[in-house]
Amino acid sequence: MQLLEQRILSDGEILPGGILKVDGFLNHQMDPVLLTAMAEEFHRLFADAGVNKILTIEASGIGPACFAGLAFGCPVLFAKKNRTRNLSGEFWTSTVWSFTHNVENTILVSKKYLGRGDRVLIIDDFLANGAALDGLITLCETAGAEVAGAGICIEKAFQPGGGRIRARGVRVESLARIKSMSDGGEIEFC
Amino acid sequence: MQLLEQRILSDGEILPGGILKVDGFLNHQMDPVLLTAMAEEFHRLFADAGVNKILTIEASGIGPACFAGLAFGCPVLFAKKNRTRNLSGEFWTSTVWSFTHNVENTILVSKKYLGRGDRVLIIDDFLANGAALDGLITLCETAGAEVAGAGICIEKAFQPGGGRIRARGVRVESLARIKSMSDGGEIEFC
Numbered sequence: 001m002q003l004l005e006q007r008i009l010s011d012g013e014i015l016p017g018g019i020l021k022v023d024g025f026l027n028h029q030m031d032p033v034l035l036t037a038m039a040e041e042f043h044r045l046f047a048d049a050g051v052n053k054i055l056t057i058e059a060s061g062i063g064p065a066c067f068a069g070l071a072f073g074c075p076v077l078f079a080k081k082n083r084t085r086n087l088s089g090e091f092w093t094s095t096v097w098s099f100t101h102n103v104e105n106t107i108l109v110s111k112k113y114l115g116r117g118d119r120v121l122i123i124d125d126f127l128a129n130g131a132a133l134d135g136l137i138t139l140c141e142t143a144g145a146e147v148a149g150a151g152i153c154i155e156k157a158f159q160p161g162g163g164r165i166r167a168r169g170v171r172v173e174s175l176a177r178i179k180s181m182s183d184g185g186e187i188e189f190c
Numbered sequence: 191m192q193l194l195e196q197r198i199l200s201d202g203e204i205l206p207g208g209i210l211k212v213d214g215f216l217n218h219q220m221d222p223v224l225l226t227a228m229a230e231e232f233h234r235l236f237a238d239a240g241v242n243k244i245l246t247i248e249a250s251g252i253g254p255a256c257f258a259g260l261a262f263g264c265p266v267l268f269a270k271k272n273r274t275r276n277l278s279g280e281f282w283t284s285t286v287w288s289f290t291h292n293v294e295n296t297i298l299v300s301k302k303y304l305g306r307g308d309r310v311l312i313i314d315d316f317l318a319n320g321a322a323l324d325g326l327i328t329l330c331e332t333a334g335a336e337v338a339g340a341g342i343c344i345e346k347a348f349q350p351g352g353g354r355i356r357a358r359g360v361r362v363e364s365l366a367r368i369k370s371m372s373d374g375g376e377i378e379f380c
Contacts, residue, residue, distance in 0.1 A: 029303040030266045032259040059248035063266070066256040069222040076253070077219045113219040 001041050001175040004153065005189055007034060008176055014185050018156075020178070026153060027060035027125050032067070038175055039067035042123065042151040045173045046072075049148040051121040053077060053114070055140065057096075057107060057132050064153055065123040072121070077113050079136060081105040092143045096135035099128075107135050111143070118145035127152040127174060130161020137170060149173060156181075157190050191231050191365040195379055197224060198344065198366055204375050208346075210368070216343060217250035217315050222257070228365055229257035232313065232341040235363045236262075239338040241311040243267060243304070245330065247286075247297060247322050254343055255313040262311070267303050269326060271295040282333045286325035289318075297325050301333070308335035317342040317364060320351020327360060339363060346371075347380050 013021040025031040054076040056065035062078050069076035081096075082105065091108040098105055114120070122136050133150055140147050147170055155162050155174035158181075166172050177190035203211040215221040244266040246255035252268050259266035271286075272295065281298040288295055304310070312326050323340055330337050337360055345352050345364035348371075356362050367380035 023300065024303065025265075028267065028270070028300060030256065030259065030268075032256065032263070032266060035256070036260065059252060059268070059270070062249060062252040063256050063268075066220065066222065066225070066253050067260075069220065070226065070257075070260075073222070075219050075221055078249070078253075080218070080249070110213060110218060113214065 001038065003034065003037055004176045007031075008154070008178075009187060012187070014181050014183065014187070016183060018181060020154070020156070020181060020187075022154065027063070030063045035064060035067040036070075038064060038153060039071040041175055042068050042121070042173070043071040046121055046149055046151065049121065049171075050119045051148050053118050053120050053145075054123055055079065055109070055114070055120045055136060056123045057081070057136060060126075061124045061132075064125055068121070068123050068151065075113075077109055079107040079109050079139065081107055092139050094135040094139040094142065097131045099131065107139060109139065109143075114140070114143045114145050116144040118143070119148045120145050121148050122150040123152075124150070125153045126156070127154070127161050127165075127172070128156040128159040130159075130165050133161065133165055137165070137168070151175075154178065191228065193224065193227055194343070194366045197221075198368075199377060202377070204371050204373065204377070206373060208371060210344070210346070210371060210377075212344065217253070220253045225254060225257040226260075228254060228343060229261040231365055232258050232311070232363070233261040236311055236339055236341065239311065239361075240309045241338050243308050243310050243335075244313055245269065245299070245304070245310045245326060246313045247271070247326060250316075251314045251322075254315055258311070258313050258341065265303075267299055269297040269299050269329065271297055282329050284325040284329040284332065287321045289321065297329065299329065299333075304330070304333045304335050306334035308333070309338045310335050311338050312340040313342075314340070315343045317345040317351050317355075317362070318349040320349075320355050323351060323355055327355070327358070341365075344368065
């Protein structure tokens with residue numbers, strides 16, 4: 001998606017260690033005009049997928065997911081992160097390893113809001129190692145919900161998550177796919 | 191706001207200890223139709239307040255804030271919670287006591303996105319003890335930004351936060367103000 005790629009080039013920042021900061025428009029400060037355009041693109045891509053629910057994970061997935069919910073006209077559910085392992089039976093749970101914080105989080109959604117008959121579009125801001133997306137897909141499977149696909153804002157295509165999750169049989173659509181980033185600040189898109 | 195009050199009465203749940211659960215439409219699963227109507231009401235209330243930025247706090251404030259950003263046509267910034275006290279100089283910080291988790295969080299926003307010249311509307315899902323709102327207001331003052339007001343989805347008017355923050359000179363508009371809740375499930379609005 002050209003609009004997003006241009007914005008990454010103009011406002012994104014590359015930090016040492018392959019970190020791309022886009023907190024000026026996507027995951028700290030959010031630009032509603034850009035996020036609306038991105039949501040419309042997700043809707044164009046998944047218009048015929050029978051989506052009845054958007055699922056994401058707190059915190060930075062919530063913004064893109066809300067705009068997607070508006071484009072699809074369906075509820076938006078966000079999984080919560082929790083370090084507690086002992087939860088009552090009212091939640092579907094899964095585990096996600098956080099590479100950012102070096103900690104394993106339990107993610108959870110209420111059984112009231114996800115189950116058999118749901119066709120879910122998972123939305124997230126980044127796809128790199130794919131840990132969060134794996135956890136969300138597993139959570140849907142546990143709940144008996146179908147995964148219509150995953151809509152990702154920015155995919156680091158040089159990291160293994162996208163390949164692994166597509167091999168798992170899940171349709172993944174990323175609005176910007178980064179082929180390579182150099183420490184000098186050069187970004188090449190796929 | 192009648193639409194929200196009706197939804198609280200039909201889908202809200204009262205748990206022991208004065209807890210109101212609205213996670214079917216506001217802070218776990220979100221209804222984009224309701225949140226759009228609420229954002230338009232915030233815009234009607236603060237249309238002349240010169241707002242150029244929406245500020246909220248992760249995680250459950252992000253949804254209502256995104257829709258407000260769309261209604262106001264301005265960027266949405268969310269404060270992050272952090273238990274680390276030692277942060278580099280690139281953030282404005284403040285502290286917030288969490289009554290839910292009995293822990294003090296440092297909240298932070300990047301200095302790049304908040305400062306002198308900003309006129310901020312703070313949006314949050316709940317106002318009860320007012321700890322989060324106090325922290326966000328203090329953070330704006332530290333940054334040299336003006337607080338145009340606070341737009342709250344649900345205020346527990348029987349708790350002290352709303353009164354204290356209005357006494358602090360901040361305009362607070364709450365779309366639903368709860369006067370009392372009984373353990374039997376009765377809710378009375380102001």
